[in-house]
Amino acid sequence: MALLDRTSTLDPISEKIDAGERLDFEDGLTLLESDDLLGLGELADRARRLRGGTDDVFFVQNLYLNQTNVCRVKCKFCAFAATQKQAHAYTISTEELVEDAVRQRELTGFTEIHMVNGENPHVPFAFYVDTVRALHEALPDVHLKMYTASEIHHMTKLSGLSHEEVLRELKAAGLGSLPGGGAEIFADRVRQLVAPGKEHPDFWFATHDAAHRMGIPTHCTMLYGHVETYEERVDHILRLRSQQDASGGFLAFIPLAFHPENTVFERRGFRHTTGVDDLKMLAFSRLMLDNIPNIKAYWIMMGMPLAAVALHFGANDVQGTVMREAIFHAAGARTETEQKIEQLVRYVREAGRTPVQRDTLYNEIRRWDP
Numbered sequence: 373m374a375l376l377d378r379t380s381t382l383d384p385i386s387e388k389i390d391a392g393e394r395l396d397f398e399d400g401l402t403l404l405e406s407d408d409l410l411g412l413g414e415l416a417d418r419a420r421r422l423r424g425g426t427d428d429v430f431f432v433q434n435l436y437l438n439q440t441n442v443c444r445v446k447c448k449f450c451a452f453a454a455t456q457k458q459a460h461a462y463t464i465s466t467e468e469l470v471e472d473a474v475r476q477r478e479l480t481g482f483t484e485i486h487m488v489n490g491e492n493p494h495v496p497f498a499f500y501v502d503t504v505r506a507l508h509e510a511l512p513d514v515h516l517k518m519y520t521a522s523e524i525h526h527m528t529k530l531s532g533l534s535h536e537e538v539l540r541e542l543k544a545a546g547l548g549s550l551p552g553g554g555a556e557i558f559a560d561r562v563r564q565l566v567a568p569g570k571e572h573p574d575f576w577f578a579t580h581d582a583a584h585r586m587g588i589p590t591h592c593t594m595l596y597g598h599v600e601t602y603e604e605r606v607d608h609i610l611r612l613r614s615q616q617d618a619s620g621g622f623l624a625f626i627p628l629a630f631h632p633e634n635t636v637f638e639r640r641g642f643r644h645t646t647g648v649d650d651l652k653m654l655a656f657s658r659l660m661l662d663n664i665p666n667i668k669a670y671w672i673m674m675g676m677p678l679a680a681v682a683l684h685f686g687a688n689d690v691q692g693t694v695m696r697e698a699i700f701h702a703a704g705a706r707t708e709t710e711q712k713i714e715q716l717v718r719y720v721r722e723a724g725r726t727p728v729q730r731d732t733l734y735n736e737i738r739r740w741d742p
């Protein structure tokens with residue numbers, strides 16, 4: 373049956389890939405509806421190579437920080453956020469955060485800090501600018517990848533500044549790039565169901581567009597595996613592809629599998645995505661996003677063994693060492709919170725690929741030849 377399916381549904385897409393043609397909405401649906409998992413992997417890997425991909429698989433040595441979990445938004449899929457009055461709410465001072473980061477740097481030599489937070493209404497915009505500046509002064513050779521587009525939008529509310537003005541101040545203080553969170557699923561229907569308190573997706577795009585135009589690279593994501601349809605996944609990916617056509621500053625796309633634990637969705641019986649859906653999403657992303665060079669297999673949510681398999685489904689990046697991941701682990705991720713470089717290298721090599729340690733901007737730092 374799988375062979376029949378391949379013949380009838382993936383072959384026209386395969387021909388388009390070989391001809392260098394762009395896939396459309398219907399093709400996207402066909403990919404997601406296919407049950408020919410190995411056929412999808414083969415196609416995605418071929419597309420990756422035809423578009424210039426090699427055997428190199430990237431990772432970065434990074435430190436994850438969350439300065440505050442206090443958040444006003446109350447997304448229904450979120451197990452990380454707290455209100456100010458809850459016992460587990462925290463807001464770390466800039467001094468304490470910097471001291472901790474400097475201490476960690478002496479231990480591990482990371483090249484990137486990745487920090488996202490709750491949208492805390494109890495701190496001023498200066499709190500964010502001061503934090504970026506203090507981290508940059510203390511660790512000038514560390515790339516600061518900080519604040520989702522939703523947080524940037526929140527800062528416009530705190531400060532009365534435009535998105536461009538907020539980004540300009542943060543960039544002047546030392547911000548290097550933006551992570552891709554806050555995208556969730558762009559379709560209004562889904563947004564209303566899972567994140568009714570979050571700003572309209574137009575602001576997400578306006579923030580990334582402004583960042584790209586002022587030379588701040590960014591990342592993009594999709595949180596899948598909850599109430600969205602396949603049509604809404606395709607719509608999401610096509611909106612990202614259009615934005616990349618227009619402004620060109622996305623470094624990588626990261627599909628994020630929904631984790632239901634400790635959220636209202638757990639009580640409603642939602643389960644973790646399956647490995648099949650995770651691999652299918654990676655292949656689908658690689659095939660549709662012909663203009664975003666890097667697709668990440670995010671081992672934090674899929675585990676390193678499956679992330680290594682995903683390298684044959686279009687992925688070319690396994691994120692990084694990620695010390696102290698908190699957000700997916702609050703929602704039930706059972707993966708490690710840190711991968712040592714030796715472990716990442718081992719998994720990548722066993723997948724038949726070449727491990728390459730990169731900086732945030734994909735400059736090579738070190739390579740492990742086969």
Ligand code: SF4
Binds near residue numbers: 444452490491
């Ligand atoms: S996902 Fe982000 S914005 Fe939504 S509740 Fe959690 S911390 Fe707040």
